[in-house]
Amino acid sequence: MVSVYEFTDYKLYLKKRIIQSEQRGFATRLAEAAGCQRSYFSTVLNGSIHLLPEHIFGISEFLELSNEEQEYLFLVLDHNRAGNPAFRTHLLKKIREKQLAWKDFKNRLKKDTISEAEDTSVRQFYYTSWLYAAIHIAVSIPKLGDVKNLSSYLGITETTSLWHLDKLAQMGLVEKKGGRWGWKSGDLHLSKESPWIVNHHSNWRMQALSDLPQRKEEALHFSVVQSLSKEDVEALRFRVVEWVEEFKKISGPSSPEELICLNIDFFKPGPS
16 A cells, blocks of 8 residues: 655545555545545546645545644645745655655654663673574574573574573563573664664674575575666655565564564665
8 A cells, every 4th residue: 555655746645545446436435535526526636726625634534544644645735735936845845854754764663672872781782793683582482482492493502592691681681480581671673873773784684694505495585786767766665664564563463483584775875
């Protein structure tokens, strides 16, 4: 499903929603939600006249948009209706700001995180090696609460496992009960501004490179360099963010049975 944040033209957004809908008469229902005739609604989408704020309110309620999405759609409507060039530029700047905020993972992923203001030694330890994050999450899998099983699963010695578990316990991230280890807290996410962001991404991309020669049937590795239009770059960027959100919706409540790593990179090579 397309996101309202992909668009700076509310008519294009509504047309896309109509095309994507598998419901018969969806355009008619949108018109009814707006409180206008189907013929008028069609004339607006295909002409130069515009809907009114109350029309957009009814449509956004029908589409079950969040408060933030609704506010964004109102902003787009104001931009599309504005006749003063300076005012249109002002509104477009605000639209771009909201688009950038929506695409930033730190705003999209609401998590139980370790605060940036907390003891820096916690983060400094956690991001020095991939094993801290791997073991932290791995012990959420019941069978891996046993040190022997955990060590075999990750291909490390039991001494190494115990050393890292002890450090994680000191951080308050894992705990030992009845002779077995388990996840306690901390669903960490780093912002782009974090001094540990390079360590974190480097740790897991190195693991991806180590996995490549093993040619596991279940593993997926894909890298491509391609030229495309600026419009399509932005469209794909939105899709990546939406997919990550969908990933979290599925993975969050999922039963802990396997440990996986997902790396995603979408960027323009070279200096900014």
